[in-house]
Amino acid sequence: MxxxxxxxxxxVDMDAFYASVEQRDDAALRGRPVAVGSQAARGVVAAASYEARAFGVHSALPSVTALRRCPDLVFVRPRFDVYKAVSAQIHAIFADYTDLIQPLSLDEAYLDVTADRRGLETAWATAREIRARILAGTGLTASAGIxxxxxLAKLASDxxxxxxxxxxxxxxxPAWVETLPVARFHGVGPVTAAKMxxxxxxxxxxxxxxxxxxxxEHFGSxxxxxxxxxxxEDDRPVNPHRERKSSGSETTFDRDLTDAADIEAGVLRMADDVWAWCDGAQAFGxxxxxxxxxxxxxxxxxSRSRGSVIAGxxxxxTTSLELVRSVLPTPIGIRLVGVTVSNFGSDATAAPTLPLTTA
Known part of the structure; x- marks a missing residue:
């Protein structure tokens, strides 16, 4: 360039991806508030349709809370194999426009279309055509930031x-960024936003x-x-060959939790999110x-390391549950849990199992 x-x-960011796939595949769910996840006492919401979001139902919300907010909520079990297959369809569409594709998850990615492979002249026209092809090919809608x-592109897609x-x-x-709350900025999490x-x-x-x-002085690195x-300003390139060092997911609960079942349910939800990425990327740690x-x-x-990659x-x-149970029961409420898989690589260089560590 x-x-x-x-x-x-x-x-490109798919709209309520998991829930939208379920509504697409089951006509009885269309127009209804849908939660992907488990309705069991320990269950949590993995994803929510826009109809459910109108009631304040969102991902990582305990199922019992979700049902209180929306008594007509319909729960469906996640089908990660289907989500992975649909994601592959979407990425095949992306590949018609550029080789510079950086997936962030099954349902979102950055595309560098500076080269204008299809001669559409503007990135706006390119985004519009990509979204139209996703709708025609999968029956699902996507939003885009350009x-x-x-x-800025990630901010714009919302x-x-x-x-x-x-x-x-x-x-x-520059002027647009100045009008936005810092809590919306990528890299500014809830704790940093509160400190700011x-x-x-x-x-x-x-x-x-x-x-x-x-x-x-206040934020270090x-x-x-x-x-x-x-x-x-952001000079990071769209890197299709970016080597992932880890994959993680975390959630802040609506209220501080002390009940072991609720805490474990939140950890399992995060483990499911992480597994969806690992399975989709075929990258295991x-x-x-x-x-x-x-x-x-x-x-x-x-933390716990195993002698071979976690490929299931x-x-x-199981490992995530064992780790969180090492701090349970807890007299102090827990406001956030997260699960991360790291140490990607071959079995040949596997390290011995590490003891539980505190940081």
């Missing part, structure tokens, strides 16, 4: 959900007003990233880490 020309990046970098697209041009990027709020940083404009030295995105954050914001991790869904669920 000639120096000085902005890249054309599209972030911009000159990955940070702007017109569901079944819409939004573009952030170089002329509007305490420091008087609520919007992109507030963040931009802080000098780099101030951000380094993340300071340069926050300094850059407040100015709508040997180390499982469970992250736990208590109501007082104290955070610990529990049941094995990941």
């Amino acid at each position: 000639p120096a000085g020309l902005p890249r054309k990046i599209i972030h 911009s000159y970098n990955k940070f 702007q017109r959900k569901p079944n819409g697209q939004f573009a952030v041009t170089p002329a509007m990027g 709020k305490r420091l008087g940083i609520k919007t992109g404009a507030d963040l931009r007003a802080k000098p780099l030295a101030f951000l380094e 993340g300071a340069r990233w926050y300094h850059a995105i407040a100015r709508a 040997r180390t499982v880490t469970v992250k736990i954050k208590f109501a007082d914001f104290r955070q610990i991790t529990r 869904h049941a094995a990941l669920r």
Whole structure:
């Protein structure tokens, strides 16, 4: 790409992917509030249709809470093999437009379409055609964000959900970022957003007003990233060959949990999310880490490494449960749990099993 020309990046994000697949495949579910997950006492919501979201039902919500909010909620069991197959269809469509595709999960990816392989002239037209082909080929809707970098494209894909697209041009990027709450920024999690709020940083404009030295004092290694995105700057390329060092998923509960069944259900939901990625990417690791954050914001991790890769869904669920049970019962409420698989590689270089560790 000639120096000085902005890249054309599209972030495609499927709309309520798991739930939409279920509604597509079962006409009786269409127009109804649907939750993918288990209705059992220990169950949690893996995904929710837009009809369910209108009642405040969302992923990682305990099933009993979801049913209180929406008594007519219909639960369906997840079918990860089907979601994986549909994802493959979608990625085949992407490949007609560019070789620069960076999947983030089964239902979202970055595409660099600067080269304009199909001669559509604009990234806007490219995104529109991709979305139309996804709808025609799978019966599912997708939303898209279009911009000159990955940070802005991902932000933009949320702007017109569901079944819409939004573009952030170089002329509007910095000013648009200033209007947004920092809690929406990729890389600013709930804890960091709360800390920024305490420091008087609520919007992109507030963040931009802080000098780099101030951000380094309060946010350490993340300071340069926050300094850059407040100015709508992100030079990361779309990397189709990016080597994943880990795959993780975490959730913050609606309320602090002390009940072991509820906590374990949340961990299993995160393990299922991680397995969906590992299975889809055919990337398997040997180390499982469970992250736990208590109501007082104290955070610990529990890790275990195996002598061979964890190549089974049941094995990941079992290990995750064993790890979280090492801190149960707990008199202090738990506000967040997460599961991560790491140490990808071949069995030949497998390390011995590690003891439980706290960090």
